[in-house]
Amino acid sequence: MMNLDVVGQIVAGEFGSILVREKGGKKLELGDLLISREVNASLILQVFDLVYGSQIPRETHELMSGINLEKMPVNTEIFEPELRNYVLAKVRALAYLNKSANSTKVNLPKILPSFFNEIQLVNKEDLDFLSKDEDSFFVGKIRSGSKVLDADVWLPTKDVFSHHVLIPATTGRGKSNLVKTILWNLLPTKKVGALVLDAHDEYYGRHGLGLKDHNEAKDRLVYYTPSNPPAGANVLTINLQSLKPDHFRGIVTLTEPQEQAIRIYFREFKGDWISAVIQERPTQNPKEVAPITLAILKRIFRLTLGLDLDEDGNVISFNQVFDAGTRGQTVADDIVKDIEDGKIVILDTSRLVDEAELIVGNVIASRIFDRYQNYKVRGQLDRKPIVTIVVEEAPRVIGEDVLKNQNSNIYSIIAKEGRKFNIGLTAITQLTSVIPRTILANMNTKIILGNEMVQERQAIIASASQDLSKDDRNIASLDKGEAIISSIFVPFAIPIKIPLFEDLVKNQNEPKRNIKTKVF
């Protein structure tokens, strides 16, 4: 086949490492997707390494280089360099496509491509098996090396989010853009309700473009922020009555006496227990709780929840998030209701310390978990949307140290058991290596962004749903906005380019021009 599209030819190798000689000038890249067309089938290959090949001994090249560099007056050259010096791409097969009249069946490859077969770059038509399903969301476009193909990648919404998502990424690799893109594409669907703990207040778009700019934001997006909410946003106030001792478990480290103390106060003062601790009200049996324990608890609440007393002895909140009075009584329920309506709820937790953020999340997540357990018992689970809880710096709640030294928290419970109840975690982390393998194994979709740390790459590769053992270099060289999706819901580890969020906003259809609204 003399074909302008040919980029190389298979010349040697073995299963898992096939050698393709690059056609002169074609410049194959790490991560390029190639296709070997067989009879009634195709094999999709991916470049994982590039080496030089030559018919000329290395010493001769070194000599030539020396002549050039040292400007030796030797009139010599290499004849037909494109024939005798070339690049060999090491490729591995990703998928075996069996094409029939109506469809393409995708299997794991078990054969070698035909020897000496000419290879082409994959094109959009070759990937039509990645078509959109009724119940899927857009996550990016297929990437071949650094080239972006006009082929969309769709993931099955319900499956992906109920089976947990891990987004391992170091700073500056496009993690915020990815999360925003995913949420943007989830907004119109009612199949997933999301609770987003936004530790940097970056998703709503208070000061720039954000999810608020989606045409359906009005109906599908809910934003809670502690102060100065923009028009349409809600004030984030959690009534202290909503917090129970369980909400602190696995998030705040408490000693045995401290745990006992809070249980005693809760038993006695019920919903008012936190105020009682801060006001240092005595229990019926004051000897049950040592003054020093009470003082420490009071300090813990001050540091984690930002609570203290004013001059009149009333409990006040520095971060304006917690209320000891009547405000915020229904916020947790409202949020749960919105999530059950399939909406995306963003909580601006940028003013909260880590523990407070996680406790707030815990309050809501626990409630959802309980309700969904109930729905399952009543056989109503399939009528409810999938729930995902988006948590940044996930090792704070599902890290090995946290789980070893403290009790499990709602996030780790969801990570281990949430799938049964259609509740999943979307965990974002820089440090995959500190998350236990048992939890990583449950996270069935990993959207892997660039990572320069060897240890982290190894942890990601070890827990991936596909064999990424040859992708170490690939992952290290992922540029900003480039990712690899490894999931049990895709036929092979798919390299993608995540669209720029700003472009998504710009390219969105103009909303229908409303007729001027008349006020009656």
Added chain:
Amino acid sequence: MTYDPIKLLIEDLVTRIEQQGTGKTIFSSNDSERFDLIPENFHEIQITKGNRKMAFVDGGSGILLKAPNYAIQINRIYFSIFDGNKRVIPKKSRTRLEFFSYVFSTIKKTASKKEIFFNVNVWAVNETDKELLPKPKDLSFDSTDKRIAEGNQRPDLARVASIARRFAEWEMATEIVKNELSKGDILVIDGSLQEAFQKETKYTDELHGLCKSKGVILCGLSKTSRLYTDSGASLLGAIKQISHQVKFDRWFIKIGTQKKDDRGLILVVKLHPNSEFVFRLEILRSQLEKMTKDELNSVLSTLASNSSDLSMIGYPYGLIDVDTYSRVKFNELSFYRDIILSHLSKEPNWRHVLGHTMALRGHEDLNLAVG
């Protein structure tokens, strides 16, 4: 003083070489033509711009099965064309010809006695190539013919099988001149232009005639030479020694002809200033004698311009190329061998046929046994 045989040996060798000096070329025939090996006879090859195409031809072969009374060999001939440093796609001819040559012994009655003759049959790998193969009637040789014998031993059958290849190279060369080259272009054969075998002239005549009529310059370049000088030195070694007195980067020196009617006039050339190699080059004498100095320089300059590839500086890249593609590699032999044995095994008398190879297997088996 300790006994060091190698030291003594080396001392003796160096002394003898020094004593040899350079001398004059020795040719075996009495009617040879000879030029003096003196610095004044060295001429510079100046690099000029030219527009001559160069075609290069070479062949390779490998023994597949051998017995004293038969041998099967795979042969390959390949050519390429260059215009300067750029490869030229041939207009018509296929660049590669492959064929099997099969030698078998027969008995012929001569005037005085029965004599063993070796006959060669040829089969093209690709049936359409059979026109390019030498005719079997030209490939029957008396085993006592001195041109093929090895001393007073009958020749190695591989050598006999290779004769077919040599004839096929001439055929291929003729095709190239016919279809691909024009006036002023150059055809370079790897090796000598001299005929060595009975009936070879039939093929060389055709080629030479065509070259002359079309004006295509015919050359033969040999990597090695067994010519000597009358001081006992090797010709090429002696010339290299003398060349140190010559200031040219690239040069040639005429050597002469073995016999008066030899086709080619022998030169020795150095084609690159940084090369250690000097080569024996033959140019068709009838063409060389008519060339002006500039024309000869132009031909040699074309050759020299093709000789700056770093993989073997001073040797034409075209010959490196044809050597690469005509060579039969060792690992290919077992592939063909297996096919032959597979076919043979279907014959009822296969043991009988293979039994003859035992006559030559002793060495191999001993090597295997003793490691």
Added chain:
Amino acid sequence: MSDCHLGYQKQESLQKIELNVFETAVSECIKRKIDFILIPGDLFHGNIPEMRVQKFAFKQFRRLYESRIPVYVVYGSHDFSPISNSVIDLLTEVGYLIKVSKQKDAPGNKIVLEFVQDPKTKAKIFGLPGLSAGKELEYYEKLDRKSLEKEEGFKIFLFHSGINELKTKAVAESDFMPISLLPKGFDYYAGGHVHNYSLQEYKDYKKIAYPGTIFAGYHSDLEDSAKGTKRGFILVEFDTKIRKVEFVPIEKVQYKIIEYNANGKKSTSVNLDLLSEIKRFDPEDKIIIIKTWGELISGKTTEIDFTKISEELKEKGAIEVLINRNSLSSKEYSITPASGKNKEEIEINVFKENIGQIKIGKKKLQGTLGVKLAKSLLHELRQSQLVNENKIEYQNRIEQNAFKILGIEIENDS
């Protein structure tokens, strides 16, 4: 005052109380010589209530008019009409009411409001109406808040919507909006739609006040009243700023509530227990509310003789007996319950539970929008025939309103 829901009550005895309470409130206002009255919505329970209610309303507002007490109103979610076909409009036309939801003609899609200035106090009054099923949210999303916030002087904002941030557990949760949608910096926010009294302050929002219903607009209001919730109106004193906010209760009737958990009981036991319970108190001149819930272990719910219980109580002088058995079910005849504190909430939840199962292409019929639409349609279809309306007129009116809600234009065949 707010959420008077005149015309809500079906029973004659309660109708009398309903009108009586309102009349008392008007008399109080006249007696106290107040400067003006604010009614932020749901003055009536429907846009065209029965003639007796209309006549009554005209009479009361005329009293206020003659006392030179202006009444500033906005539509509520019940007395709103998409074709300005509400009795509010009649009252406005004759000058008895002043609608403050005035929109300026301005370019663009933004809603720019203009104020109505009370001539006596110079208070600037702005307002936005409530619409059925919480559609007023669109007004707030398009509202040009900046122009309102820039306005100088003493400002009042009338609105008919619940505020998320001010919700308590006791309040119905539907159709509320975030506080951030209100314009900031007003001196007083007169809210309607929430039926219990509350007065709250928030950063940037000085006084947000809900008087609550003066009597009842839902059955659950009567239950809350029976449990001690006070009903009345709010009196505000101000000059350049608010000086005092006082809740003035109106107590015109007494209540008694019987709450009975029938879970796991037999119908016969429930019957006996209730009959026994009603004998333990004097029902005279009281509104009696009997609330039962739970799943009967045997027997049907119809085997509980509520009629007899009701008759007995009325014989003893009860003003009215109201039975709430929405959450009462029988194991033998179980239906999938939908939870909710009142009928309206239950309706919403039933819609929500089931709307996901219907595959419809139109967005307006899906999700929250679909639920809202279904609710509005149900509300409209519930409108009863008016006294002076014949069957065809009634049918046409209902159809017209229903199609309007569905956004369908019907051509006249004339």
